Amino acid sequence: MAGWDSVTTPDATTQPGSERPHSPYADTPVPGDPTQSALVQAARGRTTPHTPVWFMRQAGRSLPEYRELRVGTGMLEACATPDLVTEITLQPVRRHGVDAAILFSDIVVPLKAVGLDIDIVAGTGPVVAEPIATRADLDRIPELSPEHVPYITEAVSTLVAQLGSTPLIGFSGAPFTLASYLVEGGPSKTHQRTKALMHGDPELWRDLCARLAQIASTFLQVQIDAGVSAVQLFDSWVGALPRADYLRFVEPHSRAVLTAVGEQVPRIHFGVGTGELLADMADAGADVIGVDYRLSLTDAVERTGGRYPVQGNLDPALLFAPWPVIEERVTEIVREGRQAPGHIFNLGHGVLPDTDPTVLTRVVELVHSLG
Numbered sequence: 001m002a003g004w005d006s007v008t009t010p011d012a013t014t015q016p017g018s019e020r021p022h023s024p025y026a027d028t029p030v031p032g033d034p035t036q037s038a039l040v041q042a043a044r045g046r047t048t049p050h051t052p053v054w055f056m057r058q059a060g061r062s063l064p065e066y067r068e069l070r071v072g073t074g075m076l077e078a079c080a081t082p083d084l085v086t087e088i089t090l091q092p093v094r095r096h097g098v099d100a101a102i103l104f105s106d107i108v109v110p111l112k113a114v115g116l117d118i119d120i121v122a123g124t125g126p127v128v129a130e131p132i133a134t135r136a137d138l139d140r141i142p143e144l145s146p147e148h149v150p151y152i153t154e155a156v157s158t159l160v161a162q163l164g165s166t167p168l169i170g171f172s173g174a175p176f177t178l179a180s181y182l183v184e185g186g187p188s189k190t191h192q193r194t195k196a197l198m199h200g201d202p203e204l205w206r207d208l209c210a211r212l213a214q215i216a217s218t219f220l221q222v223q224i225d226a227g228v229s230a231v232q233l234f235d236s237w238v239g240a241l242p243r244a245d246y247l248r249f250v251e252p253h254s255r256a257v258l259t260a261v262g263e264q265v266p267r268i269h270f271g272v273g274t275g276e277l278l279a280d281m282a283d284a285g286a287d288v289i290g291v292d293y294r295l296s297l298t299d300a301v302e303r304t305g306g307r308y309p310v311q312g313n314l315d316p317a318l319l320f321a322p323w324p325v326i327e328e329r330v331t332e333i334v335r336e337g338r339q340a341p342g343h344i345f346n347l348g349h350g351v352l353p354d355t356d357p358t359v360l361t362r363v364v365e366l367v368h369s370l371g
């Protein structure tokens with residue numbers, strides 16, 4: 001395939017005769033074209049020499065070098081410090097040889113940037129000082145403009161220069177998942193206030209989600225303008241909804257975000273426990289459908305009519321099982337992924353903090369060796 005020969009970073013590792021530099025990011029920027037990478041090609045539904053692999057939450061607490069760097073710096077402070085963002089984003093690429101970096105940031109960063117009183121509390125997650133309940137509360141959420149997030153532009157530009165042919169994935173939270181944090185005031189298992197608002201005041205809900213769609217679209221556009229090669233829309237908690245509610249209350253807003261991105265870069269759409277919503281989430285304007293570990297890739301391909309590349313879906317908890325178990329399951333997932341027009345190997349959700357990082361590296365090597 002044209003273009004593969006010139007790729008010198010992890011993409012080239014499975015090619016006969018190619019040699020992988022020990023650490024492509026050590027000193028000098030690596031030239032290259034990330035649009036020719038296995039990740040972007042698979043996301044476009046094209047054949048690739050090996051299955052590309054990256055891990056949700058690949059940067060973070062599973063890495064001792066991350067824990068060391070974060071000592072004394074709050075999560076949101078770290079997200080607004082380009083040097084830290086750059087280094088933390090590169091750590092898992094160096095260590096594991098994954099096929100993509102994902103920007104180190106958080107879905108609540110643009111909400112903090114427009115002035116909401118929100119923090120990420122260790123061991124809890126995002127906490128909102130004054131949750132959204134009324135129309136007056138909605139008026140407290142300004143639109144996002146690129147000037148709100150200069151540190152994102154700076155970090156992405158630096159990263160893209162350093163990563164060379166390895167793609168950088170940008171991301172945003174989707175309107176429902178962002179709304180859930182804002183309405184509940186923090187993480188929720190039941191999403192009770194969110195569902196009560198959605199059904200009790202559909203107009204306020206619609207306007208809240210429209211505002212969050214503007215914020216999400218702008219946040220993604222800032223990252224695209226600075227050079228990311230793909231984006232992922234995280235609707236992590238939307239699996240809590242029945243399909244009818246998804247279609248009525250959520251899908252139009254997620255569609256607005258994905259439509260605003262358009263064809264610029266491949267769009268991955270992911271949620272947890274979204275087996276019943278998978279076809280609708282794909283048809284909302286995704287190029288790749290993310291699959292969590294509850295649904296097999298075979299079923300995911302069937303539910304989406306075989307029309308979409310898939311991303312997933314090793315259960316992150318299985319990384320704690322003996323290696324032969326992991327090996328068998330990874331091999332099975334790679335085999336199942338071949339039924340889709342493209343497959344990006346990933347976990348079914350984020351890396352758990354206690355995960356042994358050497359196991360992640362082994363998974364990358366295994367996926368690459370399977371061709």
Ligand code: 1CP
Binds near residue numbers: 188
């Ligand atoms: O101090 C710390 O290390 C805090 C842990 C942490 C980290 C490393 C949080 C708090 N966010 C992050 C980074 C992060 N968040 C990334 C980094 C890039 C990578 O994947 O390596 C990404 C993509 C996110 C996105 C994010 N934040 C999502 C969507 C992904 C998912 O896991 O479903 C969600 C839901 C959040 C909210 C959030 N931020 C942090 C936590 C612990 C949570 C979840 C809390 C909850 O509701 O249960």
